[in-house]
Amino acid sequence: MDKLKYAAQVEKWDVFEIEIQGKAEGNPFTDYEIQGVFTGKNETVTVDGFYDGDGIYRVRFMPSFEGEYSFKVTGSFLEEEYEGGFTVTAPSKGNHGPxxxxxxxxxxxxxxxxxxxxxxxxxxxxxxxxxxxxxxxxxxxxxxxxxxxxxxxxxxxxxxxxxxxxxxxxxxxxxxxxxxxxxxxxxxxxxxxxxxxxxxxxxxxxxxxxxxxxxxxxxxxxxxxxxxxxxxxxxxxxxxxxxxxxxxxxxxxxxxxxxxxxxxxxxxxxxxxxxxxxxxxxxxxxxxxxxxxxxxxxxxxxxxxxxxxxxxxxxxxxxxxxxxxxxxxxxxxxxxxxxxxxxxxxxxxxxxxxxxxxxxxxxxxxxxxxxxxxxxxxxxxxxxxxxxxxxxxxxxxxxxxxxxxxxxxxxxxxxETPGIGLRPYENSGWDEICAVPEETTQKMKKVKDYYLIYFSFMRPSFREYYFDDETRFQVKVIDTWNMTVEDRGVFKGKFKVELPGKPYMAIQIKKIQ
Incomplete structure (x- = not known):
């Protein structure tokens, strides 16, 4: 059996693993050390390995870049060092990293x-x-x-x-x-x-x-x-x-x-x-x-x-x-x-x-x-x-x-949030919970690109809105419990949104670019 096993390539952000046969006498969990150093064009990472039973030690590494990598494994679990190399390929669909x-x-x-x-x-x-x-x-x-x-x-x-x-x-x-x-x-x-x-x-x-x-x-x-x-x-x-x-x-x-x-x-x-x-x-x-x-x-x-x-x-x-x-x-x-x-x-x-x-x-x-x-x-x-x-x-x-x-x-x-994340909108009314995209601030222009308004246990039968006279908004009414989204069309100026007068409703208002 080969003492050293590893794959020739791994995709970015996946697990590259080295398996090595080593000392099993005594208590391998405490008596011996194992460490790996992984080097690519853009990073050098040092990690601890571990004993996995039956005389097998493992060292694992998650590469953050594509390209060629080399490694060196050292430690008291063996009398020698091991070196090798592998290729990191592009991440597959659905692999977005940590x-x-x-x-x-x-x-x-x-x-x-x-x-x-x-x-x-x-x-x-x-x-x-x-x-x-x-x-x-x-x-x-x-x-x-x-x-x-x-x-x-x-x-x-x-x-x-x-x-x-x-x-x-x-x-x-x-x-x-x-x-x-x-x-x-x-x-x-x-x-x-x-x-x-x-x-x-x-x-x-x-x-x-x-x-x-x-x-x-x-x-x-x-x-x-x-x-x-x-x-x-x-x-x-x-x-x-x-x-x-x-x-x-x-x-x-x-x-x-x-x-x-x-x-x-x-x-x-x-x-x-x-x-x-x-x-x-x-x-x-x-x-x-x-x-x-x-x-x-x-x-x-x-x-x-x-x-x-x-x-x-x-x-x-x-x-x-x-x-x-x-x-x-x-x-x-x-x-x-x-x-x-x-x-x-x-x-x-x-x-x-x-x-x-x-x-x-x-x-x-x-x-x-x-x-x-x-x-x-x-x-x-x-x-x-x-x-x-x-x-x-x-x-x-x-x-x-x-x-x-x-x-x-x-x-x-x-x-559907523009950018990354929602934040509470300080300028909204006291009787609604309104979110806007995180990157908008109070110092920016008054009219935002996006509003998500939630009414919780409150039950309005309508709400009126006014932002300015020119900006056009797509308006949707969301029943969060019955899981329906109703497109109410495009509005500008002062407009009224009819609601069913029951709890757990939301309104999404999105600026038309």
Whole structure:
């Protein structure tokens, strides 16, 4: 068997992988190092490799330019160095590169294509059975979702009492047969009964997650990976700083080269009993050092916001703090943090006992439209009770609600925005939510090229508008719940738009060039 394997070419922003046979004695996860240096005409990138079991080491690289590249692989895992070369070809259709922050408050792929996030939360869908995972992919294929939040570690919480398909470490878990719906809280944070070697990863666990990430990538869906979370009965949330650091470096070495990666340091960071702010800052430092591609980075709250002004945070990942207000606060958060605002949890459509998981489809749809018109990016989740306790928010599978059916229309409308991104229009009336393109400012001319006006739960039967006497506008009326768009024609001067007098209506006014 050849010690060294790699492809002769790879497309731009794809994964170039080198596979090498190396030392397997001792503990290859900690005893040996492997590193790759990749050099092209426009970049030189140094990355860590990792041990993948069975004597195999891998080094992965995502090229950002086309052309010829060379590489050198070094480390104590072998007695020699390896060198080689490969060609980077043009990206294929649908490959726009990783998502970046654009226009301060928004996102675009690296090739400049705007990215409008329509996200969903599905914490451990990737750790379910093959059958349930396939159902999840089928549901995603038939939805508007282009981002999904999910975990590396399994999750212990209401409706999450089963064991995952695999574990991230070698060892054995506690006996879960003692768990019931009534006593599950007794086992939260417990470590007794678990027997893990936190210096030896289980490669099959990570290989499976990689397959999920690749399939998401090929579907045009960003993988918002939650690297740590507090809902734990296996001891993963109570690891030492040294164990955490080893875990972070392994995750970064394995996943960084995938272009659809986003790093979420934690789900509800403030519920960790054993971690302080300096711990999270330490993990952020590891990301900034070990991810040469600078994927998007965030940290998510339960009660108290992290300081989203920290320079390593690329965008705000927000869970609402108020029982009623969520999207209504986007203006405030934009002004405070000067970064994209992603509302990853604004309550879920469903009917469980918890207040975060029992709002209606109409209300979640309203929050989506209001957040978008205020210049933010809302997130979806669904928590409907069922006999098998399979809830989309955690397990994936199929969706039973109504809100997700309405998001494609919103995404289509967002994609019609001139330039990149919407922002709240300060000069609009107090009784409407009006968005204009982000690049327009108060210093520019009064008449804008584009207005998107949302009426939320208000029910006007008509609205009158006047911008000037000359500019011609195309006017459309949008029923955001019934998913209809009615072209009302071209207007100028003072004009009246008739409305049906029911909630969830919007008006799109676009200047005719």
């Amino acid at each position: 998502v970046r922050v654009a226009n301060t408050y928004h996102f675009a792929y690296e090739d400049g294509t705007p990215y409008y996030s329509i996200g969903t939360t599905c914490y451990v869908w990737n750790l379910q059975s093959d059958e349930l995972i396939e159902q999840t992919f089928e549901t995603l294929k038939n939805s508007a979702f282009n981002k999904i939040r999910f975990c590396v570690f399994p999750k212990h919480y209401d409706y999450n009492l089963g064991e995952p398909r695999s574990y991230p470490y070698e060892g054995t878990p506690m006996d879960s047969s003692v768990l019931t719906k009534e006593n599950f809280l007794e086992y939260t944070g417990k470590t007794e009964g678990n027997h893990w070697d936190f210096t030896r990863f289980n490669p099959k666990h990570f290989q499976h997650i990689e397959k999920c990430i690749l399939r998401l990538r090929d579907m045009g869906i960003e993988a918002d990976l939650i690297v740590m979370h507090p809902y734990d009965r296996w001891g993963f949330a109570q690891m030492t700083k040294e164990q955490d650091a080893l875990y972070w470096k392994y995750v970064l070495a394995r996943f960084s080269a995938y272009r659809n990666m986003w790093w979420s340091l934690a789900n509800e960071y403030d519920l960790f009993d054993h971690k302080a702010v300096e711990d999270w800052e330490g993990y952020a430092k590891i990301i900034c050092e070990k991810d040469p591609y600078h994927h998007l980075r965030s940290i998510h709250n339960c009660h108290a916001f992290y300081d989203h002004n920290r320079p390593w945070i690329t965008h705000c990942s927000i869970q609402r703090q108020d029982l009623y207000k969520s999207s209504e606060l986007v203006n405030e958060w934009r002004e405070k943090y000067q970064k994209p605002v992603v509302l990853d949890e604004i309550a879920y459509e469903g009917n469980i006992q918890h207040g975060w998981g029992n709002i209606s489809g109409e209300e979640l749809t309203r929050r989506f439209w209001e957040a978008a018109c205020r210049g933010g990016y809302p997130g979806h989740g669904e928590t409907y009770m069922n006999d098998k306790d399979i809830l989309w928010w955690s397990h994936g599978g199929t969706l039973h609600g109504e809100s997700y059916k309405r998001f494609k229309l919103l995404h289509d409308i967002m994609c």
